[in-house]
Amino acid sequence: MVGIGFRKDFAEEMLQSNIIQPAFIEVAPENWIGVGGFWKKQFRQALEQYPLYTHGLSLSVGSPDQLDFQFLKKIKDFLSQTNARLYSEHLSYAKCDNAHLYDLLPIPFTYDAVRHVAEKIRTVQEVLERKISIEIVSYYSPVAPEMTEIEFINSILSEVNCDLLLDVNNVYVNAFNHQYDSKNFIASLPMDRVSYIHMAGHHQVSESLVIDTHGEAIIDPVFDLFDFTMRRLKRDVPVLLERDFNIPVLEELHQEMTRLNEIKLDALKPMPYVPA
Amino acid sequence: MFLLKKTHHSQSALANYCRTGILEDIPGIKSENIGHYRRLVFNIVNDMLQSAFPLSHKLLKNRKWQSLTHEFFSTHACQSPQVWYMPKEFYQYLEQRRPEILTDYPVLLELLWFEWLEIEMFMMEDREIDYSNSGNVDCDVLVLNPELHFQHFEYPVHLKEAVKITAADKGAYFLCVHRVPESGEVIFTDLSAGFVRLLELLSDSPQTLPDLMTRLCTELQIDQTTEIKNRCLDFIQTAIESRLIIGFNKN
Incomplete structure (x- = not known):
């Protein structure tokens, strides 16, 4: 199934037309907690039509700061009230020294950070009473690394029993920016832990740097990497099309979602029996 | 609990750079790329404030506005995990700090509050109440x-x-x-x-x-x-x- 990030920019049009018919929608709880009035009505209408997946922005599991338990309780209530099927967060930090930064900063790939982040994910799962999916984020610079990115991610997955949100575009972006092979990277991940896939576009700002913008259409090499991922995965998982900026007409989003679905179906179709 | 001081320090240094523009020596970074973090973080903050306060932005013009938002973000530790709530912190910051710009623009604080009120009223949680649509204005409650x-x-x-x-x-x-x-x-x-x-x-x-x-x-x-x-x-x-x-x- 292929879903879409539910954006206020196109909420009304999406709900009142059949141009896109996602299998599910995804929201950031931060954008909807404590919201009433017009948007609450729109959101309720969307929940009547689509299953909900959620993707947090501010929990900051990679932060040196303590978890914000008051906020975590609000997330828990939100997930319960909306009957959310899944909650995911970023493997990054967005808060430090008691100040929110509202963006995703890279965690140092260090041994102590592995244990620190794993412990925080474990606590989040205990409070929420559910397994969460953790997303590999795009990054533009390593910070004080003691190991590689893949070692860091796999170490965390070994330490804590959470799921993995595999953002295929992020892997492409990171492979480009840090000059590694994206397919080797994906092949090195424990695919049995992948519970959710994100797909998005990006923007190349220089010969050596790509920024993960969610503001462009998905490019062919990222579709190819998605195909590779699905063939490695060998099973169906929900796939989300993210488009947060520079939002095109819904017909274009529909085309992207259709292509994702086709790639997935093709990758997962049973191999024809070939007699020996 | 498990985080070493040196890792914490690297994280603080990056976060502080994003807020203030002051870059300490952080081991292992790609110096040619690190500036993008500050740009991306500040864009989010400035876009949110500018879209919340279009009238105040117009009043101050871009240069003074940018200077004020930079000062706010580098000085104030934003507390809300919900970015749409951050403009209220901007208002509260100015109300408490009373920077000099309020002398030049005595109307600014009320203008910001006026703009925030519209957002807060539009976004706030529903307050349910029992009532009837029909009644007589001369005698009904x-x-x-x-x-x-x-x-x-x-x-x-x-x-x-x-x-x-x-x-x-x-x-x-x-x-x-x-x-x-x-x-x-x-x-x-x-x-x-x-x-x-x-x-x-x-x-x-x-x-x-x-x-x-x-x-x-x-x-x-x-x-x-x-x-x-x-x-x-x-x-x-x-x-x-x-x-x-x-x-x-x-x-």
């Missing part, structure tokens, strides 16, 4: 819209373009802001002090128009003349039409 806020300004930021407001405009301006339940639209209503008091009495408890007028006139020590009755009736009817008064008591 009136119910005030619970999604309502009374406001007093020294400058007419809700009536006049901010750049045209001068010291001569300084005075006492009363208004109320309410949200229309059906559409979510936010409406600002300019009010006389008398009608503010009338609505305040109604917000204390639902009551009939005759009871309201009696209380108001007693409090203000004025006679309940036909003219006052007619003006109150007109006001209440308009308030019902605009959904400032949401309806009538069910009982």
